[in-house]
Amino acid sequence: MTKTKIYMDNAATTKLSDKAFEAMVPFLIDSYGNASSIYALGREAQIALTNSRESIAKSLNCEGREIFFTSGGSEADNWAIKGAALQMLKKGKKHIITTEFEHHAVLHVLDGLKKQGFEITYLPVNENGVVKVSDFENAIREDTGFSSIMFVNNEIGTIQPISEIGSICKEKGICFHTDAVQAIGNVKINIKELNVDMLSISAHKIHGPKGVGLLYIRKGLRIPNLIEGGAQEMNRRAGTENIAGIVGFSQALKESVRNLDDKNSRLIRLRDKIIENFMKIERVHLNGDLEKRVPANLNFSFEGVEGESLLLMLDQKGIAASSGSACTSGSLDPSHVLLALGLPHEVAHGSLRLSMSDLTTEKEVDEVISTVPEIISYLRSFSPLWDHIKENEKNK
Numbered sequence: 001m002t003k004t005k006i007y008m009d010n011a012a013t014t015k016l017s018d019k020a021f022e023a024m025v026p027f028l029i030d031s032y033g034n035a036s037s038i039y040a041l042g043r044e045a046q047i048a049l050t051n052s053r054e055s056i057a058k059s060l061n062c063e064g065r066e067i068f069f070t071s072g073g074s075e076a077d078n079w080a081i082k083g084a085a086l087q088m089l090k091k092g093k094k095h096i097i098t099t100e101f102e103h104h105a106v107l108h109v110l111d112g113l114k115k116q117g118f119e120i121t122y123l124p125v126n127e128n129g130v131v132k133v134s135d136f137e138n139a140i141r142e143d144t145g146f147s148s149i150m151f152v153n154n155e156i157g158t159i160q161p162i163s164e165i166g167s168i169c170k171e172k173g174i175c176f177h178t179d180a181v182q183a184i185g186n187v188k189i190n191i192k193e194l195n196v197d198m199l200s201i202s203a204h205k206i207h208g209p210k211g212v213g214l215l216y217i218r219k220g221l222r223i224p225n226l227i228e229g230g231a232q233e234m235n236r237r238a239g240t241e242n243i244a245g246i247v248g249f250s251q252a253l254k255e256s257v258r259n260l261d262d263k264n265s266r267l268i269r270l271r272d273k274i275i276e277n278f279m280k281i282e283r284v285h286l287n288g289d290l291e292k293r294v295p296a297n298l299n300f301s302f303e304g305v306e307g308e309s310l311l312l313m314l315d316q317k318g319i320a321a322s323s324g325s326a327c328t329s330g331s332l333d334p335s336h337v338l339l340a341l342g343l344p345h346e347v348a349h350g351s352l353r354l355s356m357s358d359l360t361t362e363k364e365v366d367e368v369i370s371t372v373p374e375i376i377s378y379l380r381s382f383s384p385l386w387d388h389i390k391e392n393e394k395n396k
């Protein structure tokens with residue numbers, strides 16, 4: 001098996017930062033206490049928990065008591081949506097607004113609610129992968145009680161107008177949640193200015209550990225619990241706290257929001273270098289808006305190429321990339337996100353997502369730039385689909 005040398009799949013997960021690892025170690029070895037215990041070992045854990053909560057609250061500009069640690073982004077999304085749905089039923093409302101290209105941790109929960117009688121509007125995204133605020137306004141009904149719209153799309157990196165939609169929700173009394181898992185560490189997040197009631201984050205997408213995340217719940221908003229049991233997290237999320245994970249999360253978040261502008265200018269330069277070179281390839285498409293987009297994400301479709309074959313050949317060269325979300329790879333269905341952009345099936349099939357991070361080097365980018373075009377011509381040299389495309393070109 002070839003070893004991965006170049007990691008271009010940071011939207012799937014990231015390498016744990018050295019400092020996050022160092023911060024975690026004591027809580028895995030000596031300070032292993034339960035934060036609910038009253039003796040010294042427990043108090044050490046309790047203090048670490050409180051400090052992490054406060055540090056995270058400061059990074060996000062909210063209060064510590066508005067942060068509820070979860071097992072990750074998926075749990076945070078599940079809790080926000082299931083909780084808000086139960087809450088709106090009490091008010092006799094049953095209409096929810098979302099988009100066609102949410103993460104499955106949102107879409108599949110909403111599918112379940114639909115079966116229970118909720119009515120869901122899936123907003124289309126324009127061909128650039130950005131929701132129109134006017135579409136959102138037009139979708140609002142008398143009985144709209146909740147909306148969940150992702151901040152940054154995980155496949156094409158496009159940034160949605162969260163603050164604008166949030167202010168409409170505020171005015172209309174609609175509870176508003178955003179999945180910010182791909183936004184944090186890529187765009188500045190100031191919760192106070194965002195007009196959201198709830199927001200989900202996951203640690204492992206920002207060089208923190210896997211299995212820990214949080215749901216921000218605006219103070220004053222009550223939703224039913226998802227996980228019942230002990231009194232942890234102010235009685236709202238049961239389960240012995242994952243102290244090492246939370247400490248690592250807090251450290252990773254601190255690093256990921258630091259010098260964001262500088263980190264992003266470097267990534268924009270690397271991104272533009274890739275774009276400039278890939279656009280020389282015949283029949284290539286860059287998916288998603290380039291302005292309203294996080295610099296770390298690139299998504300291309302190559303006509304006449306099978307995405308899975310491209311990924312396998314890249315893997316043989318030690319390059320890790322993705323054709324879409326990790327959940328869709330392995331299945332042969334093209335990504336629901338690319339289809340939502342209006343790409344034809346056969347074009348969506350030949351797609352490649354490259355997602356970079358602070359750890360991505362220019363040397364790695366240069367190797368990707370020299371490798372991908374070679375693989376594309378090789379795959380096209382025996383692709384019947386490509387022959388067909390060229391045949392059609394001639395007959396035009």
Ligand SMILES: *Cc1c(COP(=O)(O)O)cnc(C)c1O
Nearest residue numbers: 072073074103105154181182202
């Ligand atoms: C990764 C991801 C999730 C899920 O987070 P986990 O911590 O892996 O459960 C949810 N939403 C988006 C947009 C993601 O990219």
